[in-house]
Amino acid sequence: MTNMMLPIIAGKDVKQLDESYIQFSGISSIDLMENAGRSFVTWYEKQSFSSRKHIYVFVGPGNNGGDGLVIARLLQNDCRSIILVCMEVLEKCSADFVYNFHRLPIEVNVIGYANWTQEIEENSVIIDAVFGVGINRPLASRYMYLIQKLNHVGGVKIAVDIPSGLPADYSKNSIAFQADYTATFQFPKLSLLFPEHAREVGELAVIDIGISEESVCRFSKQRFFLRGIDIKAYHKHFHKFSHKGDFGKVLLIGGTIGKTGAINLAGYAALRTGSGLVTLAPQISDPYQFQTIVPELMIFGGKDDLNLRGFDSVAIGPGMGIDVDIDWFVRILDEVDKPVVLDADGINLLARYPKLLDYLPKNSIITPHLKEFERLVGKSKDHLERIQMASDFAIHHQVIIILKGAHTLIAMPDGRQIFNSSGNQYMATAGSGDVLTGMIASFLGQSYTPENAAICGVYHHGLAGEIASQTKYRGMIASDIINAIPKTFVQLDII
Ligand SMILES: NC(=O)C1=CN([C@@H]2O[C@H](COP(=O)(O)OP(=O)(O)OC[C@H]3O[C@@H](n4cnc5c(N)ncnc54)[C@H](OP(=O)(O)O)[C@@H]3O)[C@@H](O)[C@H]2O)[C@@H](O)CC1
Ligand SMILES: Nc1ncnc2c1ncn2[C@@H]1O[C@H](COP(=O)(O)OP(=O)(O)O)[C@@H](O)[C@H]1O
Numbered sequence: 060m061t062n063m064m065l066p067i068i069a070g071k072d073v074k075q076l077d078e079s080y081i082q083f084s085g086i087s088s089i090d091l092m093e094n095a096g097r098s099f100v101t102w103y104e105k106q107s108f109s110s111r112k113h114i115y116v117f118v119g120p121g122n123n124g125g126d127g128l129v130i131a132r133l134l135q136n137d138c139r140s141i142i143l144v145c146m147e148v149l150e151k152c153s154a155d156f157v158y159n160f161h162r163l164p165i166e167v168n169v170i171g172y173a174n175w176t177q178e179i180e181e182n183s184v185i186i187d188a189v190f191g192v193g194i195n196r197p198l199a200s201r202y203m204y205l206i207q208k209l210n211h212v213g214g215v216k217i218a219v220d221i222p223s224g225l226p227a228d229y230s231k232n233s234i235a236f237q238a239d240y241t242a243t244f245q246f247p248k249l250s251l252l253f254p255e256h257a258r259e260v261g262e263l264a265v266i267d268i269g270i271s272e273e274s275v276c277r278f279s280k281q282r283f284f285l286r287g288i289d290i291k292a293y294h295k296h297f298h299k300f301s302h303k304g305d306f307g308k309v310l311l312i313g314g315t316i317g318k319t320g321a322i323n324l325a326g327y328a329a330l331r332t333g334s335g336l337v338t339l340a341p342q343i344s345d346p347y348q349f350q351t352i353v354p355e356l357m358i359f360g361g362k363d364d365l366n367l368r369g370f371d372s373v374a375i376g377p378g379m380g381i382d383v384d385i386d387w388f389v390r391i392l393d394e395v396d397k398p399v400v401l402d403a404d405g406i407n408l409l410a411r412y413p414k415l416l417d418y419l420p421k422n423s424i425i426t427p428h429l430k431e432f433e434r435l436v437g438k439s440k441d442h443l444e445r446i447q448m449a450s451d452f453a454i455h456h457q458v459i460i461i462l463k464g465a466h467t468l469i470a471m472p473d474g475r476q477i478f479n480s481s482g483n484q485y486m487a488t489a490g491s492g493d494v495l496t497g498m499i500a501s502f503l504g505q506s507y508t509p510e511n512a513a514i515c516g517v518y519h520h521g522l523a524g525e526i527a528s529q530t531k532y533r534g535m536i537a538s539d540i541i542n543a544i545p546k547t548f549v550q551l552d553i554i
């Protein structure tokens with residue numbers, strides 16, 4: 060099933076991918092470059108800035124530069140002035156670059172970098188086609204100088220395939236082009252998903268250039284990019300005879316004094332994700348005094364006679380606090396006979412008492428944000444090391460780690476890494492992680508496998524954030540995400 064997801068291929072394998080696709084399909088490398096440029100231009104023409112008059116295209120000596128030449132040719136029309144700055148002389152450029160150079164229309168104003176003295180107009184578009192995935196050594200000083208200069212001028216900045224200077228598979232070790240948009244070909248390069256590259260990547264668009272799925276799938280079985288078109292396959296189908304029991308009984312444990320909102324949000328989210336019955340077990344001395352925001356939620360009062368096996372799924376942690384009785388916590392983990400969702404203070408407790416991991420049911424889902432991850436697993440020097448640590452942890456303890464943030468990583472116990480595509484920065488608001496916990500617990504309770512619950516939970520959560528932010532922008536709060544959950548099912552055509 061995972062084969063349907065888009066694989067993320069290592070930068071060093073892209074050349075091989077091209078070659079094998081060229082061989083397999085009979086297409087020429089020139090036509091593949093033409094497809095890349097054409098698909099970029101199709102994307103470009105739909106953007107709000109496409110009517111801008113002045114376009115600067117900077118081209119390096121390789122095939123990324125070749126893409127830039129195709130783009131310059133296809134963008135040329137009577138209403139635009141295209142200035143093309145070549146970084147190298149033709150003798151140093153790739154064969155496909157040279158071929159496309161000779162196809163440039165005379166209206167494109169071609170300037171060698173050494174002769175380029177002109178200032179860039181404020182209202183321009185700057186297209187970076189200097190280096191793609193073929194960067195193989197530290198930037199020579201004139202490239203550094205160019206990138207520094209471009210990073211300081213105004214205008215809309217777009218990187219073709221990858222911002223020049225960024226390595227495809229690891230963290231940057233020097234300066235790189237700072238794009239507002241990165242239009243990457245066929246699949247996202249791994250480094251475009253790293254938080255430390257937010258400034259360089261800008262908004263990410265993945266552009267299909269027609270390389271067949273079979274060809275791409277042959278190159279990676281480990282890293283995948285999760286998109287809306289993948290989701291339907293992971294869902295369970297309900298029918299007209301389905302009853303409340305089929306939709307699951309969910310128990311959410313957490314919510315101490317001052318933090319009861321967390322468990323409320325998780326419970327409300329579970330209901331909106333489709334759970335039949337949701338019970339909250341707040342950790343306060345008189346749970347019946349507990350104020351819930353939603354009448355459909357049930358409240359469990361006692362601590363000792365909680366029959367955990369009567370629930371289809373259990374999530375522990377939102378707003379729980381870490382001053383809990385550890386024996387009680389062990390008893391809960393010990394008694395639950397199916398995978399649990401562990402979030403927030405549930406994770407902090409694991410970090411404080413690693414022995415608790417021995418009690419965690421196999422295939423449980425742990426949902427740390429970066430700080431919680433650091434507490435649980437340790438410090439990392441960059442995101443590449445962090446995602447490796449997440450996978451090592453998932454494999455070693457046979458759990459699913461959901462490392463939250465932009466492009467949330469789902470690290471599976473068999474080593475697969477799935478990066479999410481949905482969501483946006485407006486989701487960085489109090490309680491949005493609690494919403495995710497409730498959604499995953501809901502899918503688990505509806506008898507989804509832990510893998511499918513994690514995949515559906517993460518994707519729908521991000522999509523709900525996108526939908527809610529269309530009207531709320533910066534003012535979006537976690538409850539808005541919950542209210543948008545039903546629309547995610549409509550949008551993804553899941554009934
Ligand atoms: N399937 C796909 O995805 C498709 C990919 N396509 C496109 O191809 C791009 C990859 O092209 P690519 O392999 O030619 O590499 P690219 O990034 O242009 O750079 C290589 C050149 O830069 C040079 N060079 C390297 N480092 C340097 C440095 N630090 N400082 C100075 N020079 C340096 C290097 O020099 P050399 O090592 O040869 O001396 C060579 O000349 C890819 O990103 C995408 O845009 C599409 O066209 C079709 C489908
Ligand atoms: N910039 C972003 N892009 C996409 N998703 C984001 C972004 N920032 C936060 N999120 C999502 O919002 C949620 C925040 O969770 P968390 O940090 O646990 O919040 P809280 O503790 O307030 O509930 C995560 O699911 C995360 O993936």
Ligand SMILES: [K+]
Nearest residue numbers: 187190221223
């Ligand atoms: K580039």
